[in-house]
Amino acid sequence: MSNRPAPITTAEREARIARLREGLSGIGADAILLGSTMSLTYFTGITWHPSERLMGALVTRDGLTYIAPGFEVSRLETMPRLDGDIAAWEEHESPTELVGRIVGNDKRLALDAGLPYGIYAALAPVFSPERLVNGGPLIASLRAIKSSAEIALIQYAMDATLEVHKRVHAMIEPGVRASEVISFIKDGHRELRNSGTTFAICSFGTATALPHGVDYDQTYQEGDIILIDTGTIVDGYQSDMTRTYVKAEPEAEFARIWHLERAAQQAIFEAAKPGVAAEELDHVARRLFEAEGLGPDYRLPGLPHRAGHGLGMDTHEEPYIVRGNRAPLLPGMCFSNEPMLVIPGRYGVRLEDIIHMEDDGPAWFTHPGKSPTEPFA
Incomplete structure (x- = not known):
């Protein structure tokens, strides 16, 4: 656990809140409600297990108010x-009416996309649907x-997962x-970073x-193809890496x-x-596969899903590397590079490494493997 990066500072979270406020005008809102989601942690530092009770933060143009059950x-x-x-x-009161009183009449409220529908349904009579954004x-x-602080934490988590x-x-x-391999993975992350394993997939043949x-549960037989996909979390930031x-x-x-x-992994990296x-x-990978008689589109043998996903406080977040996402890099x-190839009934090959974008182009958190028998650079 040496050289552990510093956690996210109060100053950085304050800057995040400032940018959130600046963005309210662009979406036609006067305030935004964060639920018990990872975004609450991102902006305020609080991690709260979601339940049927509304616990969150209301960010207005000039204030920050936590909405909390009285007994909490x-x-x-x-x-x-x-x-x-x-x-x-x-307990007998309406938290959504409380939100309405703080925001004020005729104001528009933006909602954290992670809020459950039940909260939206309770807010709609208070604000009217046209005032919810x-x-x-x-x-x-x-x-x-x-x-740079976030990237350092992701790198620290990725280094552990590589090991x-x-x-x-x-x-x-x-x-x-x-099951023994998965237990071994959990023990390894705990030993290296004192952190839990967020997920672990071990597949054979x-x-x-x-x-x-x-x-x-499967049992490994000599000569089986092996696929391992796992990650951990450090101070709220995820790792994710696959080898086949x-x-x-x-x-x-x-x-x-x-x-x-x-080759598809490398083509994606060079295009980023x-x-x-x-x-x-995503197009780059599919074009390469189609030239080799695989696909097209999501057809198998070929690539059955998007070529990657964003990584940060959630294992899957923006930007999604998928057809139709025209947002510029x-x-x-930070996003995964994993254009998996599936040969139905026989095997799949997923090589997943994470990219972070720098001013002049892409950089790897972990370097791709060398060969089918040498999975590490």
Whole structure:
């Protein structure tokens, strides 16, 4: 756990709130309500388990007010957070009416896209639907651009996951069960970063053709194709990395598909320039595969899903590397590069590394693998 980056500072969170306020005019809103979502953590530092009770933060043009159940106020007061007023509501009271009184008559309220529908349904009679605005795109655009502090935390998490992958590669032997590998991954992340494993997929043989694996335990047999996909979280920031490989001499056709996958990864990396539309990276991979007789589109054998997703406080967030997303790539964006190839009933090859955009182009958090039998650079 040496060289652990500093956590996000109060000053950085205050700057985030300032940018959020600046964006309200652009979406025609006077305030924005954050629910018990990762965006609440992003802007205020509070992590709160969501429930049927509204706990969140109301950001107006000149204020920050936490909306909290009355019996939870004492807990809220103990939590590290940005300074702000606390508006409590009791169990028999309506928290959405409280929000309405603070925002004021004839004002428009933007909503965190992560708020449950039940909160929207309770707000609609208070504000009327035409006074409720989708705040999701504004929040996503702000969260998509990572600061140097955020990138350092992601790198720290990615370094741990890379080391865990290397340890997994060394420990897999005939007879080991997928459940044992997953336990090993969890222990590794805990040892290296004192952090939990956010997800872990271990697939052997034909199960690798299912992008998210199978629901039953598998046993590794000598010569099986291996797919490992996992990540951890450090101070709220995620890692995500996938390797597919064999521990014996690969069959010629598997080796060909592996190298096609790696070539598509590289083509995406080289196309990732500032200003390029996110969807172009997906197009680049599909064009390469179609030239080799795979696809087209989402047809199999081929690439059955988007070529990547944003990474930050959520494992999947903006920018999504998918057809139709014409948003330009910008410095500070972080996203996965994983144009998986699936050969139905036989195997799948997913190589996933994360890119972060710099002023002059892309950079890797972890470098791609070398070959079907050498999964690390």
